[in-house]
Amino acid sequence: MARKSKKQAEPANAQPIPKPNFGWMGRSNQWGTRVKPGKHGLRLGDLNVGIYGEIPEQWQDQTRNPRGAIPRKGVPPVGYPVRDKADLWADSAADLYEEAIQRRWAPATDIPWKSIKPLNEVSERAVCQVMTELSQYANCDIETISNWQHQMAYGYHEVKQYLATASFDSARMYEAFRKRALCNGGGLGLEAPGYVNRMILESRGGWSEAVTYLLLMRGTFMQTMLRYLEKYAHNEAERAIYGFALEAKARQMSYGLEHLQYSLAHDEERRSVMETLLFIGDRVWARELKDHVLREALAIVFAGGLDKAASEGMQIHKAMMTDCMQSYVDTCAWLGLPRNLEMMPPRITQYLVAARG
Amino acid sequence: MSAAENAEPLNLDWLDRQGEWGSDANPGKQGLTLDDIQIGTYGEVPDESDNMTGRPRGAMARAEAYRIGGYSVRSKQEIWLDNASFLYEEALQRQWSSATDVPWDSIEPLPDDIEQAECELATFLTEVEFVAGDVPSRWVAQMTPDYFEPRNVLLAQVMDEARHMDVFRKRALANGGGLMSATGGTAGVVGSIDLSRDFTEMSSRLHISGEGAVLTIFRMGELMAYNEAEKAMYRLCAQDEARHVAFGVMHMRYMAETAPERREEIECYLDEAERQILAGSQNPAGAQTESSQSLAILLGGGIDQYDEGIRKLMAIRRRQLTEYQKRVRSSGFGERFDNGRSPIHEMIAANAA
Amino acid sequence: MAKFPSVAWFDAVRRVYNADDAYRGAGGGQCNCLMGLKVGRERYLVTFEGEAVTGSWQCSNSELLDADFYLEMPLSVWREMLNNIAENGRATLNYTLNTLDLDREEGLSTSMHGDQYREDLFFRYNQTLQFFFNASARVKTVY
Numbered sequence: 001m002a003r004k005s006k007k008q009a010e011p012a013n014a015q016p017i018p019k020p021n022f023g024w025m026g027r028s029n030q031w032g033t034r035v036k037p038g039k040h041g042l043r044l045g046d047l048n049v050g051i052y053g054e055i056p057e058q059w060q061d062q063t064r065n066p067r068g069a070i071p072r073k074g075v076p077p078v079g080y081p082v083r084d085k086a087d088l089w090a091d092s093a094a095d096l097y098e099e100a101i102q103r104r105w106a107p108a109t110d111i112p113w114k115s116i117k118p119l120n121e122v123s124e125r126a127v128c129q130v131m132t133e134l135s136q137y138a139n140c141d142i143e144t145i146s147n148w149q150h151q152m153a154y155g156y157h158e159v160k161q162y163l164a165t166a167s168f169d170s171a172r173m174y175e176a177f178r179k180r181a182l183c184n185g186g187g188l189g190l191e192a193p194g195y196v197n198r199m200i201l202e203s204r205g206g207w208s209e210a211v212t213y214l215l216l217m218r219g220t221f222m223q224t225m226l227r228y229l230e231k232y233a234h235n236e237a238e239r240a241i242y243g244f245a246l247e248a249k250a251r252q253m254s255y256g257l258e259h260l261q262y263s264l265a266h267d268e269e270r271r272s273v274m275e276t277l278l279f280i281g282d283r284v285w286a287r288e289l290k291d292h293v294l295r296e297a298l299a300i301v302f303a304g305g306l307d308k309a310a311s312e313g314m315q316i317h318k319a320m321m322t323d324c325m326q327s328y329v330d331t332c333a334w335l336g337l338p339r340n341l342e343m344m345p346p347r348i349t350q351y352l353v354a355a356r357g
Numbered sequence: 358m359s360a361a362e363n364a365e366p367l368n369l370d371w372l373d374r375q376g377e378w379g380s381d382a383n384p385g386k387q388g389l390t391l392d393d394i395q396i397g398t399y400g401e402v403p404d405e406s407d408n409m410t411g412r413p414r415g416a417m418a419r420a421e422a423y424r425i426g427g428y429s430v431r432s433k434q435e436i437w438l439d440n441a442s443f444l445y446e447e448a449l450q451r452q453w454s455s456a457t458d459v460p461w462d463s464i465e466p467l468p469d470d471i472e473q474a475e476c477e478l479a480t481f482l483t484e485v486e487f488v489a490g491d492v493p494s495r496w497v498a499q500m501t502p503d504y505f506e507p508r509n510v511l512l513a514q515v516m517d518e519a520r521h522m523d524v525f526r527k528r529a530l531a532n533g534g535g536l537m538s539a540t541g542g543t544a545g546v547v548g549s550i551d552l553s554r555d556f557t558e559m560s561s562r563l564h565i566s567g568e569g570a571v572l573t574i575f576r577m578g579e580l581m582a583y584n585e586a587e588k589a590m591y592r593l594c595a596q597d598e599a600r601h602v603a604f605g606v607m608h609m610r611y612m613a614e615t616a617p618e619r620r621e622e623i624e625c626y627l628d629e630a631e632r633q634i635l636a637g638s639q640n641p642a643g644a645q646t647e648s649s650q651s652l653a654i655l656l657g658g659g660i661d662q663y664d665e666g667i668r669k670l671m672a673i674r675r676r677q678l679t680e681y682q683k684r685v686r687s688s689g690f691g692e693r694f695d696n697g698r699s700p701i702h703e704m705i706a707a708n709a710a
Numbered sequence: 711m712a713k714f715p716s717v718a719w720f721d722a723v724r725r726v727y728n729a730d731d732a733y734r735g736a737g738g739g740q741c742n743c744l745m746g747l748k749v750g751r752e753r754y755l756v757t758f759e760g761e762a763v764t765g766s767w768q769c770s771n772s773e774l775l776d777a778d779f780y781l782e783m784p785l786s787v788w789r790e791m792l793n794n795i796a797e798n799g800r801a802t803l804n805y806t807l808n809t810l811d812l813d814r815e816e817g818l819s820t821s822m823h824g825d826q827y828r829e830d831l832f833f834r835y836n837q838t839l840q841f842f843f844n845a846s847a848r849v850k851t852v853y
Contacts (some may be wrong), residue, residue, distance in 0.1 A: 017667045022660070024647040025473050028535040035530045041456030044523055047530050064487040065539040066526065076543035078491075078551060086437050098456055103519070106449040108388030109740075125372050135413040137501050143411070147498035149515075150491040164490060164519035167497070171512040172449070174505065175391065178413060179382070182394040183681040188376040191412035191419050219628065222579065293371040310364035387740055387760045446740070447834070453737035515818065572833060580812040582803060591834055592808060593737040599833035607828045683826030 027070055044158060052220045057266070059083045059155025064215075067155050080153035086266040087164035088207050090258035093158040096251050100165035107176040115236035116184050123234070126300035129189035131181040133294050136192040137222055138177065141170035141252075144200055144214050150209045158328045163256055169248035176241045189297070195288040199281060199331065207334035208270065212277050215256030216331060217285060223249045225298070228316070232302045260335055274337055286345035289321075318351070325351040376415045391442035391506060406431045406503040414503045430499040434616050435556050438607035441506035444600060448513035451600075453593050455524035464532045464584035471583065474654035476534035478578075479525040481648040484539055485571055486525070488550055489601070492517035492563055496556060510604055517597040524590050531586075540647055549633075557612055558626050559618070564605020566630035572598040573677040574652070577670075582657040600691060604687050613689025624693060627685065631699060678705045711850040715749040716791060719851065720756055720766035727845040728762045733838070742839040743831045746780030749788055753780075756836065757841075763842060776830040779819045783810065785853070791843070792851055807840055810831040816846075 028049045038046060047053070052068040059067075062077030078247055090096075119127065145167040145237035152160050181188050196218055226249060230242035264269050289295075298320070299313030300306055325348055329339045341349050382394040394400075399415040407423035408414070430436050438444075438590050467475070492512040503596035537691050550567060575598055580592030605654060649670065650663075656673075657666025682694055682701050693699040721751035727733055741758040746769075753774055756766045774780050783791075787810070794805040803809070811818035811832075819832040832839070 003462045008479075017664050020650050020663060022650065024472070024477055024538050024650070028476070028537050031535045032533055033530045034533045035527070037456075041454070042459070042461045042527050042531065044369075044527075045457045047526055049530070052536070054528060063539070063541065064484045066480060066483045066487075066536055069483075069536040070538040072541040074532050075539070093406045097519070097523075101452070103454070104449075104452050106388070106446075108384075108390045108446055111389070113384040113389045122372065125375060128375065131372060132413060136411060136416075139413070139505075142508075142696045143498050146494045146512075146515075150494040156489060157526075160490070161519040161523060162613040164494075164515045167494070168512050168516040174413075174502075175509065177392075179389050179394055180381040182396065182399055183384075184380045185379055185381045185387060186414040187378045187380045187397075188399070188413055190371050190374045190417045191410060191422060193419065194410055194422050194425055197411060198423050201425055201427075220633050281634045292368045296367050296369060296371070299367070310367050314364060348696065425724075443742075447742075450739035450835075451737060452739075453735075458736040576808055576812060576833070579806065579808045586808060588803065589737075592806070592840070595808070595833055596737060596836055599830050600837075603830060603834065604825065607832075610827075672815075676812075676817075680826055683824065683829070687825050687827040 001092075016152040020108070029068055029070055040098070043094070043098045044161065045098070049288040055085065055089070056155065057085050059085075060153065061153065064154055064200065067157060080151060081146065082123050082151045083153035083155065084206075084267075085156065086263050086270070087252070088152055088156055088159045088259065090159065090162075090252055090255050090260050091262070093156075093162040096255055097158065097162040097165055100162070100169065100248070100251055103247060105172060107172055107179060107244075110244065111176065111179075111240045112236045113179075113183060115203055116180075117235065118185060120305055122300060122306045124184060125189070126297040127184075127238070128181045129236070129293065129297035130301060131177040132189040133192045133297075134222070134225075135174050135177040135188075136194075136197065137173040137180075137218065138170045140200055140218070141214065142167055142174065144203075144210055145170065146353060147201075148210060152207070159255075162233050166248075166255070171249070172245060173245050173248060176245065179239065179242055191295055192294070193288050193291045195284050196281075199284045204300050205273070208260065209273070209277055211256045211259055212274055213281055214270045215253055216260060216335075217278075217281050217328070219249065219253050219256060220328045221285075221324050224327060226322055227323075228298075228302065228320045232304075232316070239286070256344045257331060257335070264336055271337065274335075278332065278337065278339070279343065282344050282348055286347040322351040325349075374417050376417050387446070390446045392446075395442070402437070402506075403503055404431055405432045406433075406501040408501050408503045414505065426501060428499055430500040430504070430556055431497070434612070434619075435506065436500060436504050436507050436608070437524055437611050438510075438604060439611060440607055441510050441604075444604060444607075445506065445509040445513055446551055448510065448517070448597075448600060452516075453520070455520055455527060455590070456481050458583045458593065459524065459527075459589045461527070461531055464587075465584065466533060467583055468659060470660040472532060472534045473537065474651040474660075475532075475583075475587075476529045477537040477647050478651040478655065479529040480537045481524050481540050481542070481570075481651070482525045482574070483529075483536075484542065485567075486521040487517045489568065489571075490522065492550055492553075492559060493518075496559065506610070507604075512649060514601050517601070518592075521594050521597065524594065528587070528590060534676075538647060542648075544648070557608065557623060560605050560608050561623065561626040561632050562602055565609065565627075565688070566606065566681070568598050568601045569681050569684060570677060571589055572602055573673060573680070577656065577673055579650060581652075602684065606684050609685075609688035609690065620690075623690065624698065627690060627693065628665060628698070631701060631704075644683070675705050711772065711852055713824055714788065714851050715752050715754060717754070717766055717768055717848075719849065720754060722849045723842065723846045724756070724763035724766060726848045726852060727842050728846070733841040733845070734761055737837040740839050741835045743778045743835055745839065746774045746777030748774070748780055748782035750785050758838065758842075775822045777821065778833045779821050781807070781818050782816075782820065783814075783818060787814075788826070789853055792846055795844055795847050796851065799847045801840065807843065808836060 063075045067069045131260035149163045195253040200213045226242050226246045233239040299317045303313030304308040332339050377398045409426040410422040444497030493514050550562045575591045575595035582588040653670050656669040712722045740760045743758050745756045747754045753769045755769045757764045791805045821829045
């Protein structure tokens with residue numbers, strides 16, 4: 001059982017070893033914990049037994065004391081402004097963390113890059129334009145998540161750990177989209193308009209507010225787009241890129257929507273704040289949707305070229321936007337934030353009205 | 358009317374507003390890596406970044422785009438290292454799962470003093486990894502995407518540290534023990550990693566000093582492991598940590614080569630690191646702390662072999678200091694050990710047999 | 711059957727290693743380094759490139775300068791380690807590379823160039839190196 005360490009020879013002029021104070025021994029808030037691995041190994045969520053699983057509504061400790069450890073008196077605070085459970089929690093965070101690790105991907109080797117064959121120039125330009133905008137969305141994910149993650153208290157380490165995987169996934173997406181743009185005779189396109197990016201990055205009110213814009217709004221759009229892109233992919237490489245990105249985005253959405261649900265259920269003020277955010281956000285989003293660049297690029301991709309882009313391509317784009325907006329308002333309703341179509345911008349409701357015939 | 362008849366004409370002006378065209382990166386033996394796509398202008402990393410809109414490097418700018426970046430890290434010199442792409446790809450390839458890649462079933466009950474020492478050490482290491490997760494994350498949010506290569510390495514580090522936090526918590530709760538006392542060794546005091554206001558300052562403390570010391574602890578963990586689970590856990594953590602140290606060494610090397618005007622400033626960071634991190638409570642192989650006592654109990658094989666454990670610890674501490682010295686030399690700042698500026702020689706002698 | 715140390719032995723081990731995908735996961739993966747070995751008076755170099763060990767050859771002492779790091783132990787300790795691996799299918803507690811490096815006064819891994827950045831590759835790729843030597847369990851080794 002115990003390995004015998006090789007004895008060190010006592011040196012002739014050895015300094016005396018100070019008598020240790022073993023005052024720390026025998027001090028634990030809960031000793032005797034023995035968590036065993038299950039069918040899927042020893043998972044983070046399995047550790048929440050006894051006091052280690054007591055997750056308070058507010059975490060007062062401003063140091064790096066691990067949840068369940070005995071805090072040390074007199075330790076200066078590090079400062080974690082996000083320390084209310086309602087401001088970040090999702091029950092699934094631990095499971096999503098483990099899932100992200102199990103389903104990890106490396107764009108360099110997990111994408112069959114050699115399956116990419118030359119496309120006609122306009123199609124290639126359209127794909128590259130889409131990649132450029134998706135890169136910028138991924139960049140916004142990275143900056144937003146990283147900005148908030150370090151502000152979260154360690155009482156909710158499951159969330160912090162999940163967000164570490166989320167930002168790493170966004171780094172992979174950024175990398176994969178860029179690689180696709182640069183591997184088939186193309187290049188990067190025009191940067192995105194940035195209105196929604198600015199709105200997401202400026203969500204200084206709190207992490208829940210950022211999640212509303214980053215995931216409920218932008219996340220729904222990106223997820224829908226990725227689904228359509230996967231369907232209309234030109235080759236196995238693109239299919240794989242979109243497929244992996246979709247999985248990662250789906251995890252982010254799971255966390256985000258579950259968090260918003262938890263937040264709304266535990267913070268009475270949150271509902272009216274979110275209604276205001278969505279009211280403002282819709283208008284910013286509508287303004288961004290006015291930009292023709294991404295719309296046209298997607299139409300070309302969906303139509304398989306320029307010839308039918310204006311007709312069939314745009315029809316498919318419209319179907320995509322209808323799916324997106326329907327999903328968006330349905331999700332809002334699920335969260336208990338039903339949308340009043342009369343109060344939403346026409347540029348958004350046009351898709352919903354059309355869908356309702 | 359048919360779809361074709363209904364169709365509004367497309368604008369398509371964006372087709373003429375794109376970045377450099379004709380990039381044809383090809384996958385090599387190790388797939389399509391970030392190095393493979395450093396072609397043409399896409400591989401040109403600006404010395405100063407005016408990208409305040411968050412656009413991908415090389416994308417065409419929109420004149421009307423808002424300057425939403427607010428980035429405080431906008432010069433290459435502040436952040437760069439020449440092999441960032443390589444380290445990032447390596448990180449992606451060498452990920453592991455604490456849930457399934459550590460043979461938890463191999464853990465059997467240990468004597469109480471050993472289990473307590475393991476759990477106290479695991480509690481400390483959880484705290485340490487918290488710092489190493491928070492701090493790079495904060496810096497990532499402040500960096501222009503023009504330097505996405507080092508940024509991606511830091512994101513990989515944040516991921517690695519999340520996994521380390523997780524694996525030590527798992528070890529503490531897997532064998533009849535529990536978390537013990539926090540040490541407070543990573544608190545926000547002057548000179549600590551948290552309070553760095555400059556990226557190079559932060560990296561010298563976190564990557565070269567802090568993570569170099571923790572790498573040695575992980576290696577000690579593997580040495581003193583009582584079962585296959587601990588062996589695997591510490592070995593895998595040590596791999597990740599060595600990669601983080603490599604980031605620090607290569608960034609410092611870049612600074613040594615390109616920023617002679619900052620040399621004295623960086624020397625001051627190293628002065629402080631050597632005083633505080635290597636000698637203080639953040640290094641359990643240093644002063645007598647709960648974590649150093651835990652290490653000694655584990656290395657000795659029990660509380661009754663504490664003195665033997667301390668002797669082993671001192672021997673490993675000498676090695677730790679020697680490796681630190683060699684890393685700083687590799688970074689291009691070795692002169693400090695030759696001109697008497699660094700107290701490392703004295704530290705090594707103080708820990709000598 | 712192959713004699714340790716010899717190019718034939720390293721080639722036999724690398725065939726086993728290269729053929730088993732299990733060595734690419736669990737913290738293994740792509741590895742890029744040139745490992746040297748000193749066994750008695752003999753010197754060898756082994757190339758790790760991406761997911762494969764791509765070559766091994768006998769070299770001179772001065773050629774070890776090219777190695778990112780080299781492993782040096784007396785033949786008797788190499789035999790103990792390899793016997794432990796052969797008996798158990800992998801190195802057990804006292805015979806992992808890191809343990810041998812820390813437990814022995816003279817260490818195991820070092821370099822001729824003294825560049826700690828390159829020597830640190832022994833730590834960065836430690837799981838892969840361990841997998842490589844563990845693969846020798848499936849090679850009948852003679853001395």
